[in-house]
Amino acid sequence: MHLPNLKDANIKGKTVFLRADLDIPLVNGKIEDDFRLLSAIPTIKYILKQNCKIIIAGHLGRPDLNQESRIRNPHFAEASRGKQELSLKPVAEWFAKKLSHDSSFIIHDSSLGGLEGWEIGQNIFLLENLRFYKEEKANDPEFSKKLASLADIYVNEAFANSHRNHASIAGVPKYLPHFAGLHLEREVEVLSGILKNPKRPLVVIIGGAKIETKLPLIEKMHKIADYVLVGGKLADETKTLLKIQHEKINSSSEKKSALLIADLNTDRSDITLKSAENFLQILNLAKTVVWNGPMGKISDDKSVIADSEQGTKKLAEGLIRNSAFVVVGGGDTVGFLKKICLLETFACLPKARSHLSTGGGAMLSLLSGEKLPGIEALL
Numbered sequence: 001m002h003l004p005n006l007k008d009a010n011i012k013g014k015t016v017f018l019r020a021d022l023d024i025p026l027v028n029g030k031i032e033d034d035f036r037l038l039s040a041i042p043t044i045k046y047i048l049k050q051n052c053k054i055i056i057a058g059h060l061g062r063p064d065l066n067q068e069s070r071i072r073n074p075h076f077a078e079a080s081r082g083k084q085e086l087s088l089k090p091v092a093e094w095f096a097k098k099l100s101h102d103s104s105f106i107i108h109d110s111s112l113g114g115l116e117g118w119e120i121g122q123n124i125f126l127l128e129n130l131r132f133y134k135e136e137k138a139n140d141p142e143f144s145k146k147l148a149s150l151a152d153i154y155v156n157e158a159f160a161n162s163h164r165n166h167a168s169i170a171g172v173p174k175y176l177p178h179f180a181g182l183h184l185e186r187e188v189e190v191l192s193g194i195l196k197n198p199k200r201p202l203v204v205i206i207g208g209a210k211i212e213t214k215l216p217l218i219e220k221m222h223k224i225a226d227y228v229l230v231g232g233k234l235a236d237e238t239k240t241l242l243k244i245q246h247e248k249i250n251s252s253s254e255k256k257s258a259l260l261i262a263d264l265n266t267d268r269s270d271i272t273l274k275s276a277e278n279f280l281q282i283l284n285l286a287k288t289v290v291w292n293g294p295m296g297k298i299s300d301d302k303s304v305i306a307d308s309e310q311g312t313k314k315l316a317e318g319l320i321r322n323s324a325f326v327v328v329g330g331g332d333t334v335g336f337l338k339k340i341c342l343l344e345t346f347a348c349l350p351k352a353r354s355h356l357s358t359g360g361g362a363m364l365s366l367l368s369g370e371k372l373p374g375i376e377a378l379l
Helices: 035-049 066-073 089-099 141-148 168-174 181-197 212-225 234-250 272-285 306-319 331-339 343-348 361-367
Strands: 015-020 053-057 107-112 114-122 122-127 155-157 178-182 202-206 225-230 260-262 286-290 325-329 353-357
Touching: 015 114, 015 168, 035 053, 035 089, 035 155, 066 178, 066 260, 089 107, 089 122, 089 225, 107 122, 107 202, 107 234, 114 202, 141 353, 155 168, 155 181, 178 181, 181 325, 181 353, 202 212, 212 225, 212 286, 212 361, 225 361, 260 306, 272 286, 272 306, 286 361, 306 331, 325 331, 331 343
Parallel strands: 015 053, 015 155, 053 122, 155 178, 202 225, 202 286, 225 260, 286 325, 325 353
Antiparallel strands: 107 114, 114 122
16 A cells, blocks of 8 residues: 655655544543654654645544534534533643644634644744534535645544544545545554554454454454454454354354453452463563553552553563564553553554554554454545
């Protein structure tokens, strides 16, 4: 999969529409985890060095568009989950602080092409939450054209949302020369490589609770990986579903992986320590590891490692010591690594050792063999 390379493009002096991953957790208006925002910084700095202006766009949460007042005036409407709760203003302030070289990087409320947002310094404009507009999720062509009219170039740096068929993801690239952001290009390179030619043994760890989104990955990896390890709430649900899916999964003559499903503790909140130890024995054999989803229930309390998090902690610590190439994705998994102070350790490993994916659903979709609208729009 050869994406149009941003560094091969002549963008000097142009205005660039950058679709970024801005859907980050906020607590009382404060950014709790800036992992996704940080992933866009290398691309933003590269574009700025080309003497460009940047329009950054993205979304936050799931605004309630059933409020008639919000549809009439999406920026100023006061509604439940309204302007204050899902506004991107904290993100504008974060970018101003992260990119500041001097006092010129302050934000000003403003508008661009009739769309509300913030000026950040002289060359950056951040649009307000695109999901305040119903046309965004509807992939409305006129809304796509309106967004496209703001810029000369389109860059997708929103891998975590590239499985969405939304206007700013799949619509705008139809009307502008388009390129992949530096992080998105790396995401596709790494994840496509796992599907095509991974270093073996390939071990895939799948946890969490969303059986409907993760069963396709289990089925796909059952044919590609050497081992598939299933934990979390998924382990209980998978045991039942695999009985139903038995013929479907095993009817093919293709290569099959060893599929191991963890045992859960008494209250079903975590995998047993014995299962965690068994998983680590297999992981110690691996040359490539893909991990999506925690092994137990993740507590909201950031100050304490709960009993239900011990299995996930044990695996994370084991993977740090491992010499395999490790790919980690999914918001809960990445969030837990930050909680136990291992996220920065993973991030600081050389590229030959690890990759932290911003995608949860997008990562699952790509590894399951699905075509992602945001990626297809760039080809």
